[in-house]
Amino acid sequence: MNAFEGALAYLNDPLNWSRPRGIVYLAGQHLQIAGLALLFGVLIAVPVAMVLGHAGKGGGVTVGLANVSRAVPTLAILAIFAVTPIGFTIWAPVIALTIFAIPPILANTYVGFREVDGDVVEAARAMGMSERQVVLRAELPLAVPLMMTGIRTAAVQVVATATLAALLGGGTLGSIIRTGFARQDTGVVVAGALLVAGLAVLTEVVLATVSWLVTPGQKQLPFTRRRGDRPVDEPATGLGERSDVDASPVPVRVGR
Amino acid sequence: MVLAVDAGPNPWFSPSWVVDNWSLIMPLLAQHVRLTVVSVLIGAVIAFPLALLARRSRYLAGPVLGFSTLIYTIPSLAMFAFIAPITGLSETTVAIGLILYSLVILVRNFLVGLQAVPADAVEAARGMGYGPGRLLWRVELPLALPSIIAGIRIATVSTVALVTVGVIVGQGGLGQIIIVNGFGANYYRPPIVFGTLASVLLALIADQLLALVERVLTPWTRTGVSA
Numbered sequence: 460m461n462a463f464e465g466a467l468a469y470l471n472d473p474l475n476w477s478r479p480r481g482i483v484y485l486a487g488q489h490l491q492i493a494g495l496a497l498l499f500g501v502l503i504a505v506p507v508a509m510v511l512g513h514a515g516k517g518g519g520v521t522v523g524l525a526n527v528s529r530a531v532p533t534l535a536i537l538a539i540f541a542v543t544p545i546g547f548t549i550w551a552p553v554i555a556l557t558i559f560a561i562p563p564i565l566a567n568t569y570v571g572f573r574e575v576d577g578d579v580v581e582a583a584r585a586m587g588m589s590e591r592q593v594v595l596r597a598e599l600p601l602a603v604p605l606m607m608t609g610i611r612t613a614a615v616q617v618v619a620t621a622t623l624a625a626l627l628g629g630g631t632l633g634s635i636i637r638t639g640f641a642r643q644d645t646g647v648v649v650a651g652a653l654l655v656a657g658l659a660v661l662t663e664v665v666l667a668t669v670s671w672l673v674t675p676g677q678k679q680l681p682f683t684r685r686r687g688d689r690p691v692d693e694p695a696t697g698l699g700e701r702s703d704v705d706a707s708p709v710p711v712r713v714g715r
Numbered sequence: 716m717v718l719a720v721d722a723g724p725n726p727w728f729s730p731s732w733v734v735d736n737w738s739l740i741m742p743l744l745a746q747h748v749r750l751t752v753v754s755v756l757i758g759a760v761i762a763f764p765l766a767l768l769a770r771r772s773r774y775l776a777g778p779v780l781g782f783s784t785l786i787y788t789i790p791s792l793a794m795f796a797f798i799a800p801i802t803g804l805s806e807t808t809v810a811i812g813l814i815l816y817s818l819v820i821l822v823r824n825f826l827v828g829l830q831a832v833p834a835d836a837v838e839a840a841r842g843m844g845y846g847p848g849r850l851l852w853r854v855e856l857p858l859a860l861p862s863i864i865a866g867i868r869i870a871t872v873s874t875v876a877l878v879t880v881g882v883i884v885g886q887g888g889l890g891q892i893i894i895v896n897g898f899g900a901n902y903y904r905p906p907i908v909f910g911t912l913a914s915v916l917l918a919l920i921a922d923q924l925l926a927l928v929e930r931v932l933t934p935w936t937r938t939g940v941s942a
Contacts, residue, residue, distance in 0.1 A: 462800035529869070529918075530872050530875065530915050530918035530919060531876060531911075531915055532876040532879040532880075533876070534880055534882070534893065534894070535879060535890075535893055535910060535914060536911070538897060538898050538907045539907060539911060541902070542904050546902070615788055618790070622790045622793065623792055626882065626898075627894075627898055633792050636792055636796045639796070640883060640884070645800040648796045648799060649800060651793070652796035652797045655790050655793040656788075656789045656790065656797075659788050659789060659790050659793070660785070660789075
């Protein structure tokens with residue numbers, strides 16, 4: 460377990476955390492890039508999905524987009540934006556990551572709105588709610604669990620992809636892995652891998668907690684889902700699948 | 716400021732680059748295909764017994780699905796970095812990582828497929844004297860086939876895209892072209908765009924081929940009402 464000991468030694472050295480371009484700085488850059496991409500992804504995808512989901516239009520496009528995006532290597536999109544004029548700023552990875560954050564949020568939120576019981580919408584209208592109120596006060600709360608699944612999937616996705624920005628000159632936690640390989644120091648490689656994996660798992664846990672907190676209605680602890688509930692990030696259909704499977708939750712996990 | 720990017724001609728796409736570098740491209744394309752096929756095949760071979768095991772009891776299903784979710788959360792770069800100290804800068808390192816990821820997708824889809832087999836069909840087969848082996852092979856497997864192939868399609872498409880990250884250990888298939896011959900060669904764009912398009916195209920072709928396989932293997936789904 461030489462590599463593992465080397466990793467612990469690396470992580471135990473406070474200088475590796477605090478020095479310029481050390482772990483603290485890289486983690487900050489990592490979270491900044493991922494956070495901005497997630498924010499833009501939510502700001503773009505949620506309103507579009509709300510409008511489409513409420514109108515019941517564009518289902519094929521949203522689901523198709525989610526499926527096609529799986530075929531596009533994240534590394535390739537990062538590389539393409541890295542050789543544009545904005546390539547040397549953090550906006551290159553932010554835009555590339557936003558592109559991958561949109562499909563899961565869009566598809567899950569859309570399905571969330573579509574799966575709202577028609578009777579609820581009718582009842583809301585009968586109570587005199589305007590279309591706006593129907594969307595915001597009847598459909599949205601019911602769509603929150605699926606929307607949050609989409610956001611959680613996207614968050615884990617952008618945190619994972621931000622790692623790859625290190626291969627294209629970006630200063631994220633992936634840089635440590637890259638440096639380790641360049642120096643042929645397996646301890647540093649494994650230390651970087653531990654940090655990256657830790658951040659990804661932490662993101663998953665934090666977002667699961669957030670989605671538990673913002674879900675209205677009876678609180679159910681995350682990770683103790685009942686057997687019947689099927690989370691949407693579970694793959695169920697293939698790329699370009701005919702939509703005769705219709706309402707089955709959309710599989711939306713993109714290759715990292 | 717004049718960047719190196721703007722100094723020489725650097726078009727977004729160059730057919731002549733593709734022609735001139737054909738001998739560089741082909742082995743990497745072959746590696747890309749090889750890594751995908753090997754990973755999904757081995758993944759499927761491991762996933763099937765795991766899905767059968769997970770179906771048996773929910774006490775096994777919990778850990779199997781939980782562990783696979785954990786695997787899926789680990790970013791690919793970190794995954795290869797964990798494996799590299801053991802298997803070195805080899806194709807094996809990339810294959811192991813890709814097998815683990817495809818396993819996650821496949822176990823879930825296989826499980827969904829097996830659970831969706833109508834109880835009536837199982838009951839009827841038992842009534843006709845089918846033993847567990849024959850029941851699985853002749854009744855449950857064919858009925859779960861659409862879901863199984865759907866899983867293989869998703870796993871294949873994701874794997875094609877993920878192979879590119881193998882560039883961290885120098886075994887990234889078309890990812891080598893994107894990073895080494897493009898980004899690493901003074902930000903030269905033609906290899907980057909070519910590698911991207913080739914990878915996407917490869918994923919789409921593989922997906923359509925598998926869709927064809929499904930059509931051939933499940934002729935009964937096409938009888939009756941034409942779609």
